[in-house]
Amino acid sequence: AQKITQTQPGMFVQEKEAVTLDCTYDTSDPSYGLFWYKQPSSGEMIFLIYQGSYDQQNATEGRYSLNFQKARKSANLVISASQLGDSAMYFCAMREGPRRDDKIIFGKGTRLHILP
């Protein structure tokens, strides 16, 4: 079974609209962390946001927020007021376990296209 599922292989969104990228995860470990990364066409991996399983509030970083629904095992990324520069591949990832050197597993990614 996949540990991280991103059901949207591709999305097209009009500039300035909000975007929600879906991510569901599967773990029985009570301690885990969830990450989102952006990979533009230039190829680098850019860390966007992190949510710990025990965090009480949803994580936010500028225009990025993580809609964490623990019971549903869902960790959707919301990008507000999308910009052309947001066009990229987005990866959801999970670290199972409390240690920072625990393995991180990535989803297959969602390619986001922002339309002018």
Place this chain on the structure above:
Amino acid sequence: DTAVSQTPKYLVTQMGNDKSIKCEQNLGHDTMYWYKQDSKKFLKIMFSYNNKELIINETVPNRFSPKSPDKAHLNLHINSLELGDSAVYFCASSRDRGQFFGPGTRLTVL
């Protein structure tokens, strides 16, 4: 003041050769990783080191050998390169709430 750096950025080589990729981080992190990203963009962990000690060793052929001379460096040596080794290899280092990637090394095996 690059956080995680890798060299080289591009590597083109013949099948059967041996090559190395170097990685350095100046973030003071204890944990470093190697990932492989295939042509379909799927990212998979290969190795992780914590303070020079091997922590994670996924089912990677033993032609791949990581070496960590100190906690700021994690190099990857690949023996007897095969066509299927062509991919982008990312080095990363981590703290508790984030993992930071190098720019990647695009390896092409001819």
